[in-house]
Amino acid sequence: MITAQTVSDNLRKLKDQAPLVHNITNYVVMNSTANALLSIGASPVMAHAPREMEDMAGIASALVLNIGTLSEEWVEGMLIAGKKASERGIPIILDPVGAGATSFRTETCHQIIKHCQPTIIRGNASEVMALISSEVQTKGVDSTQSSDDALEMAKTLSLETGAVVSISGPKDYITDGNKVIRIKNHIPLMPKVTGMGCTASTLTGAMAAVCENQLEAAACAMGIMAVAGEIVTPKAQGPGSFQMHFLDALYNMNSEDISKHLKL
């Protein structure tokens, strides 16, 4: 359904439009995800205060809600921004970080899904499964499940919520409940760098801002993550250098890189 050409075309569009992506995200990844957005050609803003949520979501081209370091006031901000974004019809990406680890996280996700209707839910296997089944336990923010096992639940979640569901793992799966796109690049160092999943979510937001089709947007973002990961792997000597080279790879990525490395 998508090809390397689709990814390249949408990356070009992203660079041309430089969409403003509003992030209400966790403290751990604010710097790295803002840098990923700048590197890929988008314009990031991080803001969470309830008092400015209508204004900020009112000028953004996409909204990313990431529950990685949650508190009550931030949930309030997320709901205000999410409702505004939903009214305006801009894409909303939910990253259910740590859903299944605490009931506060799982419940907050259900609230966001109900009140804001995210267009894309992007998480790891445990997190996606925890949104469907209360029997799945996430180990903090790390997955205890394989993305293969999560695929059927992802389809169910997509059909129940109307959102595209994007699961990252050794294989990535992106589904709208019917169609499934697989990305087969496996980057072993990626889970050793904090916030790579959150980076995937924020790039999904940037892509969603410039693509009509949310399934395509979600898949293109995961494709770009995979290609950057392949470019970086031979250069990285560990998680520190991986993280540095990753931003450089996003910044310099061209269509040759994409056709050379993307494994669909």
Add this chain to the structure above:
Amino acid sequence: MITAQTVSDNLRKLKDQAPLVHNITNYVVMNSTANALLSIGASPVMAHAPREMEDMAGIASALVLNIGTLSEEWVEGMLIAGKKASERGIPIILDPVGAGATSFRTETCHQIIKHCQPTIIRGNASEVMALISSEVQTKGVDSTQSSDDALEMAKTLSLETGAVVSISGPKDYITDGNKVIRIKNHIPLMPKVTGMGCTASTLTGAMAAVCENQLEAAACAMGIMAVAGEIVTPKAQGPGSFQMHFLDALYNMNSEDISKHLKL
């Protein structure tokens, strides 16, 4: 009004005195600005709780107020720290991040200006213009205006507030309402790394702590940013490596680097 020699002399003074710079700043840049302060030879502290603001501003040599990720409680902390700093007569730097994007941000800046009398206001062109004219809209935290266009408004802002105004952009302008210092180094990768403006503000705080003259302090800090940018440009392969080399360049900077690279 300043020369490469002035910048070198003040950098020497900074390293000798290692001033404690108290930052109430945004989550995105806390790590990178603390590292920039350490690299240049200052001692950073990040603290925001209203309950400890008098104590912390009471031992600092400069205070940096950066509104990048604002909330009501943080504004309260900023005002307490700002009043204490103002009483003590230590320099106060205001970075109006995203002023003009939301009314919460613009209004908070006006409150800080009124109650704390910052000695230096350092922002991008849109932010500075938004403090004078309600018709300027900032794109999240990225400028939509050129620093050339902002210069006249910067002079007005300086005369109205009594603060030196420092505008970053392809050209930097620093003014006290009458005199204008220009720094002409243009570093294309700089806006592709998140928080370089915030880094400029915090280094301005460190310089202001050791320089009597606030116009000179603000200009020296922008000069150091420019010189570090020139040193890094041939080494950087993208935003990731730029950020890493930038800290190394701040740490190793000497007077030869400054006289070689600074374009006044």
Add this chain to the structure above:
Amino acid sequence: MITAQTVSDNLRKLKDQAPLVHNITNYVVMNSTANALLSIGASPVMAHAPREMEDMAGIASALVLNIGTLSEEWVEGMLIAGKKASERGIPIILDPVGAGATSFRTETCHQIIKHCQPTIIRGNASEVMALISSEVQTKGVDSTQSSDDALEMAKTLSLETGAVVSISGPKDYITDGNKVIRIKNHIPLMPKVTGMGCTASTLTGAMAAVCENQLEAAACAMGIMAVAGEIVTPKAQGPGSFQMHFLDALYNMNSEDISKHLKL
């Protein structure tokens, strides 16, 4: 009391068990400490909301309380998590960042010590001394005292609290009030990178999760910091590259590195 072999054996255990380390820590170091935990083989989670503290501390193998950017709500979260962790008998590491700089910080440490009974207190010399004597003033978060001077107070603090006390500095001292372990590696660039002390604390948490003996755990963590520092020193050209190489060194560290570099 410990040897290079002890450190290697415990590092192996850490990698095998991949313990979940729950951090309530400061904004400045959330990214770098999460990356340090991943690099060494542990699983980090950062979470602070009072509402989810029982759940999160309920599944973790160690809890790290770091007061670097404190606020009232966070103290509440720390106390709930600390009590739960104490009930469960998992290790609790307290990093008293900036104790002695403000009374809020010093008092919060005393509250945590009283209500949560940390198993290890890890700080710099000023911070440790400030917990015993109200006459010691910390310069923001940087030490004004030498670790040699702090040793006697560290012993007293250990005997009073029942916690192992671990002081970092040009020499590191780890004591249970009677025995003292010294680590003599001196890494000059380490204090020029923000959050290296916080990294030491979180690695102490990971080690404490897999070692019965808390004195041994604290010493092994400081040993690993020292060895990584030695590996990085010849490669680093300043604080930026130090930080990057440090994560790579943690990730790649083997028992040869440890026996080659560790100075006990």
